[in-house]
Amino acid sequence: MNQYDDQKISVSPILIGLMGSGKSSIGRRLARHLQLPLIDLDEYIVEKAGRSIPEIFERDGEPAFRQMETAALREVLGQHAVIATGGGIVMAEENRKLLASHPPVIWLKASPEFLADRIDGDSNRPLIAAGDTLKKLQALAAIRYPLYEQCADFILPRGDMKKPQALQTIIEYLAHWQATQ
Numbered sequence: 001m002n003q004y005d006d007q008k009i010s011v012s013p014i015l016i017g018l019m020g021s022g023k024s025s026i027g028r029r030l031a032r033h034l035q036l037p038l039i040d041l042d043e044y045i046v047e048k049a050g051r052s053i054p055e056i057f058e059r060d061g062e063p064a065f066r067q068m069e070t071a072a073l074r075e076v077l078g079q080h081a082v083i084a085t086g087g088g089i090v091m092a093e094e095n096r097k098l099l100a101s102h103p104p105v106i107w108l109k110a111s112p113e114f115l116a117d118r119i120d121g122d123s124n125r126p127l128i129a130a131g132d133t134l135k136k137l138q139a140l141a142a143i144r145y146p147l148y149e150q151c152a153d154f155i156l157p158r159g160d161m162k163k164p165q166a167l168q169t170i171i172e173y174l175a176h177w178q179a180t181q
């Protein structure tokens with residue numbers, strides 16, 4: 001129980017963070033709690049393209065995937081939903097501007113070490129499909145952490161928390177955010 005329990009939270013939060021940080025799974029729990037649909041941007045792209053993320057990377061290339069990602073982001077922003085983005089969403093300046101105009105944006109911050117165990121060998125993630133997962137995540141983190149930070153209205157230290165506590169922390173933040181708008 002907390003001071004926000006009986007308030008209706010009516011926001012459309014966007015989750016960002018490296019792959020494996022729990023955007024989809026925490027997003028699902030958050031959407032259920034807020035009684036909102038979850039829009040998973042990767043799933044949205046896959047459905048539209050009619051092929052999997054690895055297929056898109058292989059056949060069309062990463063730049064084409066990034067264009068699809070920006071188009072998808074534009075299409076879903078503004079909907080009353082929880083939006084879980086792909087880990088690379090912050091790379092394009094255009095996307096960062098879009099995110100900035102649709103708060104609140106929540107960064108599920110997790111270290112490469114925390115993530116490496118969780119996603120090692122995941123064949124659905126082309127950027128870590130081959131080679132040393134930890135090294136790749138460290139390289140991505142070095143580039144992306146400052147961008148996530150720049151985009152985030154709230155930072156959730158993901159590694160320190162189990163999912164129920166992470167969910168509760170986000171809900172409390174959202175209630176606070178709403179109360180201060």
Ligand code: S3P
Nearest residue numbers: 018019020042086087088125126
């Ligand atoms: C990517 C992350 C993936 C997916 C694509 C590229 C990235 O999403 O969009 O494989 O650049 O970090 P998840 O973060 O949901 O795994």
